[in-house]
Amino acid sequence: MSAPTERVTIKDVAAAAGVSKGAVSLAFNHKPGVSEATRERIFAVARELGWAPNSSARSLSRQSVDAIGLAICRPARLLGLEPFYMEFVSGIESVLAERSCSLLLRLVGSLEEEIHLQQRWWRERQVGGSVLVDFHRDDPRLGPLGGIGLPAVAVGHPSLTGGLPSVWTDDATAVAEAVRYLVALGHRRIARVGGPAGLGHSAIRAAAFQRTMADLGLDGGLHLATGFSGEEGARATRTLLLARERPTAIVYDNDIMAVAGLGVAAEMGVAVPDELSLLAWDDSQLCRLTHPTLSAMSHDVHGFGAQVARTLFDVIAGQDVPSRPVATPSLVPRASTAPPPPAG
Amino acid sequence: MSAPTERVTIKDVAAAAGVSKGAVSLAFNHKPGVSEATRERIFAVARELGWAPNSSARSLSRQSVDAIGLAICRPARLLGLEPFYMEFVSGIESVLAERSCSLLLRLVGSLEEEIHLQQRWWRERQVGGSVLVDFHRDDPRLGPLGGIGLPAVAVGHPSLTGGLPSVWTDDATAVAEAVRYLVALGHRRIARVGGPAGLGHSAIRAAAFQRTMADLGLDGGLHLATGFSGEEGARATRTLLLARERPTAIVYDNDIMAVAGLGVAAEMGVAVPDELSLLAWDDSQLCRLTHPTLSAMSHDVHGFGAQVARTLFDVIAGQDVPSRPVATPSLVPRASTAPPPPAG
Numbered sequence: 001m002s003a004p005t006e007r008v009t010i011k012d013v014a015a016a017a018g019v020s021k022g023a024v025s026l027a028f029n030h031k032p033g034v035s036e037a038t039r040e041r042i043f044a045v046a047r048e049l050g051w052a053p054n055s056s057a058r059s060l061s062r063q064s065v066d067a068i069g070l071a072i073c074r075p076a077r078l079l080g081l082e083p084f085y086m087e088f089v090s091g092i093e094s095v096l097a098e099r100s101c102s103l104l105l106r107l108v109g110s111l112e113e114e115i116h117l118q119q120r121w122w123r124e125r126q127v128g129g130s131v132l133v134d135f136h137r138d139d140p141r142l143g144p145l146g147g148i149g150l151p152a153v154a155v156g157h158p159s160l161t162g163g164l165p166s167v168w169t170d171d172a173t174a175v176a177e178a179v180r181y182l183v184a185l186g187h188r189r190i191a192r193v194g195g196p197a198g199l200g201h202s203a204i205r206a207a208a209f210q211r212t213m214a215d216l217g218l219d220g221g222l223h224l225a226t227g228f229s230g231e232e233g234a235r236a237t238r239t240l241l242l243a244r245e246r247p248t249a250i251v252y253d254n255d256i257m258a259v260a261g262l263g264v265a266a267e268m269g270v271a272v273p274d275e276l277s278l279l280a281w282d283d284s285q286l287c288r289l290t291h292p293t294l295s296a297m298s299h300d301v302h303g304f305g306a307q308v309a310r311t312l313f314d315v316i317a318g319q320d321v322p323s324r325p326v327a328t329p330s331l332v333p334r335a336s337t338a339p340p341p342p343a344g
Numbered sequence: 345m346s347a348p349t350e351r352v353t354i355k356d357v358a359a360a361a362g363v364s365k366g367a368v369s370l371a372f373n374h375k376p377g378v379s380e381a382t383r384e385r386i387f388a389v390a391r392e393l394g395w396a397p398n399s400s401a402r403s404l405s406r407q408s409v410d411a412i413g414l415a416i417c418r419p420a421r422l423l424g425l426e427p428f429y430m431e432f433v434s435g436i437e438s439v440l441a442e443r444s445c446s447l448l449l450r451l452v453g454s455l456e457e458e459i460h461l462q463q464r465w466w467r468e469r470q471v472g473g474s475v476l477v478d479f480h481r482d483d484p485r486l487g488p489l490g491g492i493g494l495p496a497v498a499v500g501h502p503s504l505t506g507g508l509p510s511v512w513t514d515d516a517t518a519v520a521e522a523v524r525y526l527v528a529l530g531h532r533r534i535a536r537v538g539g540p541a542g543l544g545h546s547a548i549r550a551a552a553f554q555r556t557m558a559d560l561g562l563d564g565g566l567h568l569a570t571g572f573s574g575e576e577g578a579r580a581t582r583t584l585l586l587a588r589e590r591p592t593a594i595v596y597d598n599d600i601m602a603v604a605g606l607g608v609a610a611e612m613g614v615a616v617p618d619e620l621s622l623l624a625w626d627d628s629q630l631c632r633l634t635h636p637t638l639s640a641m642s643h644d645v646h647g648f649g650a651q652v653a654r655t656l657f658d659v660i661a662g663q664d665v666p667s668r669p670v671a672t673p674s675l676v677p678r679a680s681t682a683p684p685p686p687a688g
Contacts, residue, residue, distance in 0.1 A: 286603070290634070
């Protein structure tokens with residue numbers, strides 16, 4: 001009767017939590033009638049026993065999801081200037097629209113603020129679940145948000161996102177592909193203009209860049225961290241082009257910085273791609289609108305956002321969702337990359 | 345006692361609606377305890393008598409505004425590609441963040457869908473108020489949303505937004521400035537690549553373009569309507585440059601289309617600005633990152649969004665808010681505009 005393989009039922013959870021089966025059902029269906037303390041005890045017991053409501057029961061509750069939450073911890077101005085976030089949000093919205101669900105969007109000043117916000121959103125049932133983004137190493141959100149029953153999907157590599165179901169991009173493989181392509185063209189001095197060092201995915205890309213360069217016997221030290229804005233991309237490009245030994249190729253961490261780099265090269269009379277190759281990241285339509293068009297590590301960011309939203313609905317429906325990568329960004333060579341000049 | 349100038353009080357509203365003063369207060373403070381039918385009767389009576397709760401009373405309720413609503417009726421993909429909307433949203437978010445308020449964002453497929461959505465948001469108190477955008481002539485939202493008590497701010501010219509308090513941009517004056525600048529440089533054949541004809545602000549700009557050209561004795565007929573995407577901007581530019589008598593200057597309705605136009609000119613070997621002048625609109629950072637940099641009608645879109653959010657909070661607080669324009673877009677000449685070639 002109590003063999004280790006015995007399936008845990010709602011009855012076991014109710015008994016262990018000292019409540020009725022109805023109360024467990026109310027708690028998991030986000031219905032009123034159970035106190036906050038009781039709900040948390042029920043969630044804790046269910047986690048301990050490894051029990052989750054089955055998906056057919058939960059799919060009923062899914063119909064009541066009016067909104068999902070997304071908090072972004074970046075300056076408001078940057079949100080408007082970074083094509084990545086706009087496309088990501090539009091991908092999320094494309095799935096929400098099918099389900100008559102809205103996105104509750106909030107800019108926060110710190111991860112601590114996000115923790116309190118997500119706790120409140122969930123406690124007050126303002127959201128049926130949340131998307132968590134921009135993971136740091138030892139991210140402070142994992143502990144406090146892991147234990148409250150909030151259905152959540154993490155956007156980030158599983159090494160950063162604790163036990164949360166995550167949807168992620170294999171940045172390390174993509175960086176290696178970018179570097180190997182430039183080296184195959186003949187480049188030796190390759191620079192990288194990256195994102196903030198504190199962000200987990202920036203750190204993963206920076207490490208992959210250095211590792212790949214080292215594997216190829218090259219110096220991976222030409223690396224500048226920025227805050228992702230076009231202005232910072234322009235400044236970093238100027239710094240690199242004014243150096244005594246300037247790089248013959250630059251890899252950027254987004255596309256707005258690559259567009260800025262193209263402008264700086266033109267302003268300084270450095271011919272792209274004859275004297276300098278530029279490789280963008282994310283590949284929004286910007287890369288196809290410039291002249292020369294920008295080679296890029298292309299990435300379906302809209303589809304990424306859509307996949308994240310679909311995964312969150314699976315989690316909300318009580319499914320056991322594995323962490324899964326989306327398609328790895330792949331190289332789209334255009335007119336901004338070519339072999340280096342003979343002197344390079 | 346009942347002179348016409350007598351001030352209407354909450355007591356009058358309660359008496360006319362056949363409820364207690366407490367019920368009126370509950371209704372206007374979005375508190376439970378009043379049925380939906382009663383609430384609507386109270387709002388109807390208050391409107392009829394011209395009564396609104398005073399701002400000090402409403403400012404208490406303002407603390408309970410957890411979210412404001414924004415529905416956008418454009419394809420999801422376009423939202424991610426159009427710098428205007430994300431800068432506008434980031435401006436709204438900058439004000440919401442100060443007040444610990446979130447944005448409930450939804451993409452809708454039609455204005456009818458938006459009407460039902462806004463009614464539900466308000467009925468279920470998911471929002472404390474809403475921002476309404478992209479007005480059409482005889483906009484179908486005005487009737488249904490005007491009568492439910494939803495605090496709302498319209499983004500659009502007062503000629504389009506009925507009696508709603510609106511925040512707007514004086515597009516007609518800005519278009520006239522753009523045209524007069526190009527004519528002062530010596531241009532005579534000036535084309536315009538605009539937005540969809542059905543949108544109110546596109547129609548206002550198109551009319552202003554034709555009127556200004558006519559006033560100056562020039563042909564204002566060189567005008568192409570697009571859906572605002574870079575691809576459509578590129579196609580329109582190719583069409584114009586392939587025409588037998590091609591224009592010497594093009595005015596675009598946003599900046600992504602102007603960037604695309606710059607790429608097309610380079611691809612076709614048409615020198616900017618020596619053979620062709622390009623003038624962008626909205627002036628996100630893109631215009632400063634291209635080479636040549638783009639002259640633009642500059643517009644603080646982030647500040648526009650912030651102003652809209654502040655105005656909505658005033659409306660929610662029960663203040664009598666007049667429609668007001670934000671600063672008119674002003675010309676920022678950069679490297680993409682110059683006198684036309686001698687033959688032009």
